Amino acid sequence: MLKPQMPLMPDMQVTSATPNRQSPGNTIIQATDLSYKYRGNEHFSVHNLSLAIKAGQCTGIIGPNGAGKSTTISLLCALLTPSQGEVSYYPSDKDNNLSLQENIEQKVALIPQEYAFYPELSVKQNLEYFISLSEPKRENRKALLVQSLAQCQLQQVSKQKAASLSGGYKRRLNIAIALSKSPDIIFLDEPTVGIDPVSRQDIINLLEQLKKQGKTLIYTSHMLNEVEQLCDDVILLEQGRAIAISQTSDDNMVVTLEFFPEQQNSALLTALGLPFSAEQTNFTLNISDTVQLQQVFLQFSDNLTGIKNIHFSQNSIDQLYFNSYKASAC
Amino acid sequence: MLIQSVKKEAIIIANDLHSLAVLILLPITFMIIMTLAMGEQQENLVKKINIAIECESQCDDEQLSTLAHYIKSSGLGVNQMDDKFDASLMVQAGFSDNLLMRLGEGTLVLDFSPQLSPQSRTMVVELVKVALSKLKLHAYMEDNGDFDEDLPLLEKVALVNTSASVDYLITQDEEQQLFNAPTLYSIPSWLIFGLYFIVLPISTTLIKEKENGTLLRIQTYPISNHYYFFNKALSYGVVSLFQWILLSVVGLLCVPWLTEQAVLVINSPSLYVLSGFFIIFAAIGFAFLLAVLVNTFEQAIVLGGGINILLAALSGFMVPIDIMPQALAKIASFSPMYWSSELLKQGLSGATFTQASSNLLLLTCFGSICFIAALIIFNYKTKRLSWT
Numbered sequence: 001m002l003k004p005q006m007p008l009m010p011d012m013q014v015t016s017a018t019p020n021r022q023s024p025g026n027t028i029i030q031a032t033d034l035s036y037k038y039r040g041n042e043h044f045s046v047h048n049l050s051l052a053i054k055a056g057q058c059t060g061i062i063g064p065n066g067a068g069k070s071t072t073i074s075l076l077c078a079l080l081t082p083s084q085g086e087v088s089y090y091p092s093d094k095d096n097n098l099s100l101q102e103n104i105e106q107k108v109a110l111i112p113q114e115y116a117f118y119p120e121l122s123v124k125q126n127l128e129y130f131i132s133l134s135e136p137k138r139e140n141r142k143a144l145l146v147q148s149l150a151q152c153q154l155q156q157v158s159k160q161k162a163a164s165l166s167g168g169y170k171r172r173l174n175i176a177i178a179l180s181k182s183p184d185i186i187f188l189d190e191p192t193v194g195i196d197p198v199s200r201q202d203i204i205n206l207l208e209q210l211k212k213q214g215k216t217l218i219y220t221s222h223m224l225n226e227v228e229q230l231c232d233d234v235i236l237l238e239q240g241r242a243i244a245i246s247q248t249s250d251d252n253m254v255v256t257l258e259f260f261p262e263q264q265n266s267a268l269l270t271a272l273g274l275p276f277s278a279e280q281t282n283f284t285l286n287i288s289d290t291v292q293l294q295q296v297f298l299q300f301s302d303n304l305t306g307i308k309n310i311h312f313s314q315n316s317i318d319q320l321y322f323n324s325y326k327a328s329a330c
Numbered sequence: 331m332l333i334q335s336v337k338k339e340a341i342i343i344a345n346d347l348h349s350l351a352v353l354i355l356l357p358i359t360f361m362i363i364m365t366l367a368m369g370e371q372q373e374n375l376v377k378k379i380n381i382a383i384e385c386e387s388q389c390d391d392e393q394l395s396t397l398a399h400y401i402k403s404s405g406l407g408v409n410q411m412d413d414k415f416d417a418s419l420m421v422q423a424g425f426s427d428n429l430l431m432r433l434g435e436g437t438l439v440l441d442f443s444p445q446l447s448p449q450s451r452t453m454v455v456e457l458v459k460v461a462l463s464k465l466k467l468h469a470y471m472e473d474n475g476d477f478d479e480d481l482p483l484l485e486k487v488a489l490v491n492t493s494a495s496v497d498y499l500i501t502q503d504e505e506q507q508l509f510n511a512p513t514l515y516s517i518p519s520w521l522i523f524g525l526y527f528i529v530l531p532i533s534t535t536l537i538k539e540k541e542n543g544t545l546l547r548i549q550t551y552p553i554s555n556h557y558y559f560f561n562k563a564l565s566y567g568v569v570s571l572f573q574w575i576l577l578s579v580v581g582l583l584c585v586p587w588l589t590e591q592a593v594l595v596i597n598s599p600s601l602y603v604l605s606g607f608f609i610i611f612a613a614i615g616f617a618f619l620l621a622v623l624v625n626t627f628e629q630a631i632v633l634g635g636g637i638n639i640l641l642a643a644l645s646g647f648m649v650p651i652d653i654m655p656q657a658l659a660k661i662a663s664f665s666p667m668y669w670s671s672e673l674l675k676q677g678l679s680g681a682t683f684t685q686a687s688s689n690l691l692l693l694t695c696f697g698s699i700c701f702i703a704a705l706i707i708f709n710y711k712t713k714r715l716s717w718t
Contacts, residue, residue: 070716071716074716077549077550079546079549079715079716080716102552104550105550105551105552106552108550109547109550110543110546110547110549110550112542112543112546112547113543114541114542114543115542116542116543116544116546116547117542117544118338118341118342118544120341120342120345120346121338121341121342125337125338125341128334129334129335129337129338130547130551132331132333132334132335133331133548133551133552133553134551134552136331177547178547181550181551
């Protein structure tokens with residue numbers, strides 16, 4: 001039997017079942033001095049990690065294998081108890097009188113990399129089962145089912161057995177199950193792995209829509225271009241430590257200065273001891289350090305016309321990843 | 331949630347041909363095979379065995395012929411040495427002369443073909459002994475002149491057979507005749523065997539849930555591990571109940587019809603129904619304990635399947651306990667499968683609740699211990715789950 005062709009999703013509807021309980025931009029998860037060591041391991045898998053996840057944003061957690069991504073996420077969702085430090089959900093545990101576990105049960109949904117559902121069941125039966133775990137009221141369950149199917153455009157395959165779905169539809173079902181819980185925070189592990197580019201883009205579009213709806217996404221992936229496309233903040237982990245945080249912070253800004261190819265300019269730059277590339281027509285200098293930038297402007301204060309162009313840009317995630325990784329290795 | 335959970339587990343099992351085979355087809359097949367095997371009448375078994383009689387030297391031909399008739403009248407076939415035979419009786423010198431004098435030790439040599447089973451060999455020895463006793467009686471009557479001189483040999487043999495018959499002395503209580511039915515042994519045994527095999531679908535579901543992240547996902551739902559565990563146990567309890575009803579109907583009605591045996595009557599219906607719940611409780615508890623211990627599908631098949639087969643063997647499902655060595659028979663009394671099958675037999679044979687109380691108590695204790703241990707291990711293992 002032919003699998004139904006998956007439609008493109010430019011008009012994918014994403015609606016939120018419950019209003020977000022936290023204003024966008026405010027911290028929704030705070031981890032402080034988090035450390036965790038697995039039994040029998042000599043080294044900490046996560047060491048003194050502090051981070052803040054902002055509501056309504058997508059935060060990427062990236063890093064090489066063994067960097068501590070999985071442990072960090074397990075700690076954030078209370079699947080593991082930290083050896084040291086703490087995780088708080090906001091509104092704070094004290095404010096809403098909920099324990100960490102209760103906060104997670106109410107707000108969090110996980111989307112593992114694997115197809116975390118029952119292949120023998122149909123799409124609808126899978127959703128019905130998972131909804132029954134979180135929603136005791138029968139009338140609400142039906143509404144959640146209809147909404148989850150619509151959100152991920154699964155209506156036309158709702159009676160089809162999950163095992164017979166295409167990879168793209170399976171990924172959507174994986175997401176739909178998480179959304180059927182009406183979470184505020186969604187942890188995603190490589191949600192686009194193993195699917196074709198069109199389906200991948202559909203999933204990315206869906207996640208962007210969720211972001212617009214105010215959902216907080218915590219995203220781990222090795223697909224750095226996806227992380228760059230989707231995430232507002234990025235946490236780069238290496239050996240259990242955060243070695244770079246945020247692609248939007250000023251620290252990550254790069255100022256490219258272009259100078260006229262004059263002898264005087266070359267001498268001034270050489271005097272600063274900064275590495276610059278001398279092209280045929282220009283001297284170019286990339287600066288990400290504000291102190292260095294200040295020095296350059298002071299040096300050129302008498303000859304500002306020697307600066308031909310100033311260009312502001314951000315390091316790409318790839319650059320951030322490799323630069324930080326190299327720095328850490330040194 | 332329970333309805334959804336039962337529905338989910340039922341669909342998963344219904345979609346798994348291996349589970350269906352193990353839970354339904356396997357026990358039904360065993361019920362039929364074992365009922366046929368146990369229901370074979372001894373006379374039919376004996377008819378298939380042929381014995382050859384040969385004289386080594388100095389034999390009384392008439393005496394040999396008489397012996398052949400008595401062996402035939404016991405049901406065994408008598409062949410010539412040239413034909414195919416399963417046992418041979420070699421008559422040596424001195425047998426004929428010493429028959430009435432308690433002499434002639436070792437003058438008969440009985441040999442068997444390697445294909446003949448130990449049970450058949452024992453049966454042949456006993457039948458040959460009966461035939462020899464009749465031959466001795468025949469010789470004694472001949473010696474005393476109890477036969478008319480012109481009476482043909484066959485009539486003399488018939489007269490001795492009638493004189494030696496003791497069947498009229500033995501009678502059996504009508505109620506006790508119920509226990510002669512092979513179905514009373516084969517149906518409860520293999521029904522129980524099927525119920526305990528619920529371990530395989532439970533193990534595979536738990537392993538799949540762990541491997542594909544479903545169990546991890548469920549950790550963020552507002553249900554505790556205990557609640558999830560008991561819901562799952564209850565769901566499988568419902569599946570087992572359906573299996574028990576189906577196997578009971580097939581076992582009590584269809585198998586006797588197929589194997590031409592008397593239909594089994596449930597003499598104590600209330601005990602039979604109650605025993606179903608206790609047996610399912612113990613079987614599910616045991617299955618969950620094994621299921622939480624294993625980590626892979628291979629372990630589930632080897633440990634779950636292997637232990638069940640071992641328990642079935644120890645519980646007298648394959649070899650009746652009364653013919654087991656004493657030590658093995660004693661071990662059987664510690665097997666939950668044995669308690670379960672005994673309880674079902676008690677329900678069928680009309681035992682009272684008091685008579686069945688020890689089995690009910692043993693199954694309750696066993697099931698409870700298994701459930702508690704399984705829950706502790708499940709909790710421990712679930713807490714060690716992490717995002718991978």
